[in-house]
């Protein structure tokens with residue numbers, strides 16, 4: 001049976017995350033223009049040669065990052081619990097990418113990865129400790145786990161401006177298009193504490209990239225708090 005959260009992401013697949021749309025929703029374009037370039041930079045910094053690498057794009061959505069990275073590496077597995085997202089991801093027919101409908105329980109048992117990406121996913125998962133532990137298990141020695149989440153200071157300023165985020169009964173929500181999704185936000189210190197349970201995971205880089213000029217020009221009508229980074233991007237290497 002589908003969960004309520006899957007239904008919500010299904011609604012957003014075509015509306016926000018389908019890159020074939022003529023003008024993309026800012027909630028997908030910010031990933032592409034601001035977060036993905038930093039994720040590529042981290043991969044390039046960590047690996048001189050990428051040709052033999054296996055990538056897991058966890059919470060891949062419509063496969064926007066998986067598609068970009070597939071040209072550089074040996075293989076990509078994208079996994080996402082939203083059927084609509086996976087259907088769009090499969091539309092491109094990328095020969096070295098496989099898109100799987102599912103969550104942390106559905107990563108093929110035989111597979112381990114050199115790179116695990118989770119772009120704007122962890123903040124939507126309540127039991128993230130368990131998910132992170134299981135992703136770390138699937139990372140090869142020397143591999144890198146990179147995740148992007150909303151930056152807490154950005155969320156606070158959005159709440160103040162009544163823009164996109166709101167709180168109700170002490171819970172945080174994000175409004176994307178006309179869909180409301182619970183957010184379980186954490187600070188970089190929270191994530192550091194969480195990763196400290198995994199002695200073999202060594203912090204690599206923590207980045208808060210600025211808004212790009214291109215994004216700000218394209219979406220000038222948004223009331224983004226553009227002086228604060230929207231993203232917190234953290235990376236860990238398995239020793």
Ligand SMILES: C[S@@+](CC[C@H](N)C(=O)[O-])C[C@H]1O[C@@H](n2cnc3c(N)ncnc32)[C@H](O)[C@@H]1O
Pocket residue numbers: 005009017028031058059060061062063064065079080081082085102103104118119120121124125
């Ligand atoms: C903001 S979208 C980001 C999608 C994609 N990573 C990107 O860069 O466009 C969040 C994604 O997380 C997925 N998601 C939600 N809960 C999840 C879970 N428990 N495990 C894996 N993915 C999940 C959603 O279906 C959705 O596609």
